[in-house]
Amino acid sequence: MGFVAIWAYVTLAVFVVGCLYKAIKYATMPMHLRWExxxxxxxxxxxxxxGSYFEEVDWWTKPREVSKLGEFKxxxxxxxxxxxxxxxxxxxxxxxxxxxxxLYVLFTLxxxxxVGAVPGVRGLPGLARLGGGRVLMALAAxxxxxxxxxxxxxxxxxxxxxxxxxxxxxADFLHLWMLLAVFLASxxxxxxxxxxxxxxxxxxxxxxxxxxxxxxxGWFGAEVVLLGxxxxxxxxxxxxxxxAKYFTWHSVRWDDAPNMFGKTYEQRVKKLxxxxxxxxAPHIKGDGRKTWADVATKGGDS
Amino acid sequence: xxxxxxxxxxxxxxxxxxxxxxIDLKRIVPLPPPYDKDDxxxxxxxxxxxxxxxxxxxxDGVSALALKRPTGxxxxxxxxxxxxAGLAKLLSSDDNWTFRQQLELxxxxxxxxxxxxxxxxxxVESGHNEVYRPSYRADVLRGLLARxxxxxxxxxxxxxxxxxxxxxxxxxLAELAYRCTLCRRCCQACPIGVDNGLIxxxxxxxxxxxxxxxxxxxxxxxxxxxxxxxxxxxxxxxVVKDNIEFIDEEMSEKVGxxxxxxxxxxxxxxxxxxxxxxxMAWPENPGAFAVIMQQxxxxxxxxxEMVAYDAINYGLWYDDVQFARVALRHAEIAKKLKVKKIIIxxxxxxxxALSVVADRILLGEANVPxxxxxxxxxxxxDSGVLKLDPSRxxxxxxxxxxxxxxxxxxxxxxxxxxxxxxxxxxxxxxPHGVDNYCCGxxxxxxxMSGNNFANWxxxxxGRIKMKQILDAFAGExxxxxxxxxxxxxxxxxxxxxxxxRAYNAFERSKIQYGGLVELIVNAMxxxxxxxxxWEFH
Ligand code: SF4
Ligand code: SF4
Numbered sequence: 001m002g003f004v005a006i007w008a009y010v011t012l013a014v015f016v017v018g019c020l021y022k023a024i025k026y027a028t029m030p031m032h033l034r035w036e037x038x039x040x041x042x043x044x045x046x047x048x049x050x051g052s053y054f055e056e057v058d059w060w061t062k063p064r065e066v067s068k069l070g071e072f073k074x075x076x077x078x079x080x081x082x083x084x085x086x087x088x089x090x091x092x093x094x095x096x097x098x099x100x101x102x103l104y105v106l107f108t109l110x111x112x113x114x115v116g117a118v119p120g121v122r123g124l125p126g127l128a129r130l131g132g133g134r135v136l137m138a139l140a141a142x143x144x145x146x147x148x149x150x151x152x153x154x155x156x157x158x159x160x161x162x163x164x165x166x167x168x169x170x171a172d173f174l175h176l177w178m179l180l181a182v183f184l185a186s187x188x189x190x191x192x193x194x195x196x197x198x199x200x201x202x203x204x205x206x207x208x209x210x211x212x213x214x215x216x217x218g219w220f221g222a223e224v225v226l227l228g229x230x231x232x233x234x235x236x237x238x239x240x241x242x243x244a245k246y247f248t249w250h251s252v253r254w255d256d257a258p259n260m261f262g263k264t265y266e267q268r269v270k271k272l273x274x275x276x277x278x279x280x281a282p283h284i285k286g287d288g289r290k291t292w293a294d295v296a297t298k299g300g301d302s
Numbered sequence: 303x304x305x306x307x308x309x310x311x312x313x314x315x316x317x318x319x320x321x322x323x324x325i326d327l328k329r330i331v332p333l334p335p336p337y338d339k340d341d342x343x344x345x346x347x348x349x350x351x352x353x354x355x356x357x358x359x360x361x362d363g364v365s366a367l368a369l370k371r372p373t374g375x376x377x378x379x380x381x382x383x384x385x386x387a388g389l390a391k392l393l394s395s396d397d398n399w400t401f402r403q404q405l406e407l408x409x410x411x412x413x414x415x416x417x418x419x420x421x422x423x424x425x426v427e428s429g430h431n432e433v434y435r436p437s438y439r440a441d442v443l444r445g446l447l448a449r450x451x452x453x454x455x456x457x458x459x460x461x462x463x464x465x466x467x468x469x470x471x472x473x474x475l476a477e478l479a480y481r482c483t484l485c486r487r488c489c490q491a492c493p494i495g496v497d498n499g500l501i502x503x504x505x506x507x508x509x510x511x512x513x514x515x516x517x518x519x520x521x522x523x524x525x526x527x528x529x530x531x532x533x534x535x536x537x538x539x540x541v542v543k544d545n546i547e548f549i550d551e552e553m554s555e556k557v558g559x560x561x562x563x564x565x566x567x568x569x570x571x572x573x574x575x576x577x578x579x580x581x582m583a584w585p586e587n588p589g590a591f592a593v594i595m596q597q598x599x600x601x602x603x604x605x606x607e608m609v610a611y612d613a614i615n616y617g618l619w620y621d622d623v624q625f626a627r628v629a630l631r632h633a634e635i636a637k638k639l640k641v642k643k644i645i646i647x648x649x650x651x652x653x654x655a656l657s658v659v660a661d662r663i664l665l666g667e668a669n670v671p672x673x674x675x676x677x678x679x680x681x682x683x684d685s686g687v688l689k690l691d692p693s694r695x696x697x698x699x700x701x702x703x704x705x706x707x708x709x710x711x712x713x714x715x716x717x718x719x720x721x722x723x724x725x726x727x728x729x730x731x732x733p734h735g736v737d738n739y740c741c742g743x744x745x746x747x748x749x750m751s752g753n754n755f756a757n758w759x760x761x762x763x764g765r766i767k768m769k770q771i772l773d774a775f776a777g778e779x780x781x782x783x784x785x786x787x788x789x790x791x792x793x794x795x796x797x798x799x800x801x802x803r804a805y806n807a808f809e810r811s812k813i814q815y816g817g818l819v820e821l822i823v824n825a826m827x828x829x830x831x832x833x834x835x836w837e838f839h
Binding site: 032172 | 309311312384387388391394395396397399400401402403404406407408410411412413414415416417418419420421430432435437438441444460461462463486489490491492493494495496497500510511512513514521525526529530621622623624626627628630643657658659660661662663664665666669671673674676677678680681708709710711712713714715716735736737
C-alpha cells in the first residue's frame with residue numbers, strides 16, 4: 001500500500017476518532033445548572049420577541065409547548081445565511097459566506113465520491129459521473145472557487161482589520177493558512193493532474209474497497225497529504241464548532257426544561273450532589289472527601 | 303496617572319506597566335444635549351499614588367477588589383499556585399459539574415470573529431478599550447489553560463498566544479472579572495453560542511472558591527452576612543419585622559386605609575420574597591406590594607425566617623457554593639411554610655437565581671413553584687379587581703428591562719401589559735426586551751463603590767443606559783415635565799440612583815426612578831392621590 005493511501009487512512013481515522021471523542025466528551029459531561037438565554041427558539045408563539053413560559057401565571061400547571069420546528073428554523077437560518085455575522089459583523093459576512101458555502105459544496109463532492117465508490121451503488125453518483133465527470137468537475141471548480149476566495153477574504157480581513165488582527169490567536173491564522181495550502185494544492189491537482197476527478201474517484205474507490213491504487217500524480221498526492229494534515233488537526237481546534245453548535249444552542253442556550261416535581265432530574269442531581277469537592281477557599285474547605293451536599297447545606301456564614 | 307496609550311494583546315496582561323489600558327474619557331459614548339456639555343473628567347476620580355502603592359489598579363486604573371499586593375515571594379507563589387490549581391478544578395466534573403459543559407464548549411470554540419464585540423455595552427461605552435473586548439478575558443483564560451491547565455503544553459500555549467502567569471496577570475485578571483456585568487448580550491450575538499459572560503462568571507468562581515478572593519460587597523458583606531444574620535442588609539428577623547411594621551404604618555397614612563403585612567402564615571397561597579435592600583432603601587416598594595396584595599384579596603405572607611426575608615443570592619455572580627447554600631435555604635423555608643408558590647419581588651438576580659439556576663438542585667417538596675412578580679401582577683391587573691385610573695400617571699414613563707428577568711428568563715410582555723393599562727405616556731427604550739442594555743450595575747456592580755469603581759460604573763458601564771434613558775425622553779427633558787423610569791429590580795434601582803445623581807438628571811430633567819408596583823398603586827383609584835413622590839432619593 002502506498003504512502004498516500006496509508007496517510008489518508010490514518011488522518012481520516014484521527015479526524016473521525018477525534019470528532020467522536022470530543023462529541024462524546026461534551027455529551028457525557030454531567031448535567032449542568034440551567035443557563036438558558038432568550039430568545040429560546042422553541043418557545044411557541046413567543047420566540048419573535050424572546051418570551052418564555054415564565055410569562056404565564058402558574059406556568060407549572062400549563063402544558064409546555066416546545067417547537068422543534070422553531071429550533072430547526074433558527075439553526076437552518078444561521079447555518080445557511082450566517083445571520084448574526086450578516087447583521088452584526090457585515091464586513092466579514094461575504095468572505096465567511098463564500099468560505100462556508102465552498103466547504104458545503106466540497107463536502108457534497110466528497111460524499112458523492114465515497115457513495116459512488118461503494119460497489120453496486122448507482123443513481124446520484126452515477127449521474128454525477130455523466131458527461132465524463134463534468135458534474136464532478138463543475139462541483140470541484142465551484143466549491144474550490146468559493147472556498148479559496150472566502151479563505152483569502154478571511155485572511156485579508158484578519159490581517160487588515162486591526163481589531164481582528166489583534167484579537168486573533170496564532171492558531172486562527174494557522175487554520176486559514178493550512179486551508180489555503182489545501183485549496184492551492186487542490187487547484188494544482190485540478191489543473192495539472194485530475195481535471196475530471198477520475199484520479200480522485202479511483203483513489204476514493206481504492207480506499208473504500210481496501211484496494212488502494214498506486215502511481216498517483218504528484219499534485220494529487222500533495223493535495224491528499226495536506227488535506228490529511230488539516231483533517232487530523234481539525235478535531236483539536238475550534239473548528240469543531242460545526243457540530244459543537246448543537247450543544248451550545250440546544251443543550252445550553254435553549255435548555256429551559258424545568259425540573260418538574262419527581263421527574264428524572266432529581267435522581268441525576270442527587271448523584272451529582274454526592275460528588276466530592278476540593279475547592280480550598282476558607283468558606284468551603286473542600287478536601288476531596290466532603291461532598292457538594294455537605295458544603296451546600298452548612299457553613300458559608302463566616 | 304495614565305501612561306502612554308497602548309493597545310494590549312492577551313500576552314501583554316503579564317507586562318510591567320503602571321496601567322495596562324487606561325480609561326480614555328475622550329472616547330466614551332457621547333450623550334445628547336444638554337448632557338453633551340458635561341466634562342466627564344469632572345466626574346472621574348483617579349486612585350491616589352499612595353493608594354496605588356497598596357492595592358492593584360494596574361489593569362485600567364480602576365479597582366473593584368482592592369486587591370493587596372502579595373507580602374513577599376512566598377505569598378505570591380501561594381496565589382499563583384492557587385490560580386493554577388483552580389484552573390484544573392474549573393475543568394473537573396467533580397468540582398465544576400455545575401457549569402463544566404457550558405464552560406468547555408465556550409473555551410473550545412471561539413473563532414475570534416468579533417461578531418460579539420459591538421454587542422457589549424462596556425466595550426462600546428468605553429470607546430473600545432481593548433481589555434473590555436468580550437473575547438479578551440476569555441482568551442487570557444484560554445491562554446492560561448493552554449500553558450498551565452490540565453494537559454497544557456508549549457505547543458498549545460504557542461498556538462493560543464498564552465500569557466505568562468505572574469502577579470500582573472493574576473491581579474489584572476481578577477479585576478477583569480469585574481469589568482463585565484454578566485449581561486450576556488455578547489452570547490446572544492455569537493453565531494457559535496460561545497458565552498463570554500460565562501467566562502466572567504467562571505473566573506470569579508475560580509478566585510472566590512479557590513482563593514477566597516471576591517468583591518467584599520458580594521461576599522463578606524453579602525452572602526456571608528445573609529447566612530449569618532439573615533440578610534445582607536444586616537437586618538435580623540426582629541429588625542425586619544419592626545421595619546415592615548413601620549412601612550405598614552407609613553403606607554396606611556399614604557393610601558388612606560389600613561395596610562397590614564402578614565408574617566409566617568402557614569399554607570398561604572403566596573410567599574412573597576423581597577430583596578431586603580428595598581425595605582431599607584426604597585420602602586415604598588414593599589409597601590406598594592402590600593397594598594396591591596391586600597386590595598386584590600390575595601392569601602399571602604412574608605417569612606421572618608433567617609435568609610428567607612431577603613431574596614438576594616449574590617453567589618449567583620461569583621460562587622456556586624454560596625449560591626447553593628442560599629438557594630436551598632430559600633426553598634426549604636417555603637416548603638416548611640407549605641405555601642403554594644413563591645412570588646419573587648422586584649429583584650432581577652433573585653429571579654434568575656431561584657427560578658432558573660437553582661431549579662435543578664431543588665429536590666422533592668423543596669421544589670416549591672417560583673413565579674415572577676410580573677405575570678402575577680399582570681393577572682391581578684387583568685382581573686379588574688383593582689380600580690385603576692391611568693390619568694394619575696399622566697407623565698412620560700419608560701421601562702428598563704432587567705437583564706436577569708428579560709434576557710435570562712424571557713419575561714418581556716407582562717410588565718408591558720401592565721404599563722399599557724396604567725401609563726398612557728409609556729414609551730419603549732431602544733433597544734429593549736431581550737435586547738436591552740444592562741443598567742451598568744449588573745452582577746453586583748450596583749452595590750460596589752470602593753475606590754473609583756462608582757465613577758467607572760457611571761462613566762463607563764452605565765453610560766449607554768444613561769443615553770438610552772435620555773433618548774427615550776427626547777424632547778421632554780425639560781425639568782418642568784416629571785418623568786418616570788420604571789425599573790423593576792433593586793440592583794438596577796441602585797445603579798439608576800447613582801447614575802441620575804452623577805449626571806444630575808433629577809434637577810436637570812426631573813427623571814425619577816422606581817419600581818412597577820409604585821406606579822400601579824399611584825394609579826389605584828381607591829388610594830389617596832399622589833402616592834408617587836417627586837423627590838429624589
Ligand atoms: S465569542 Fe463568538 S462572536 Fe465573539 S469572537 Fe468568539 S466566536 Fe466570534
Ligand atoms: S456579558 Fe455583557 S458585559 Fe460581559 S462581555 Fe458580554 S456583553 Fe460585555
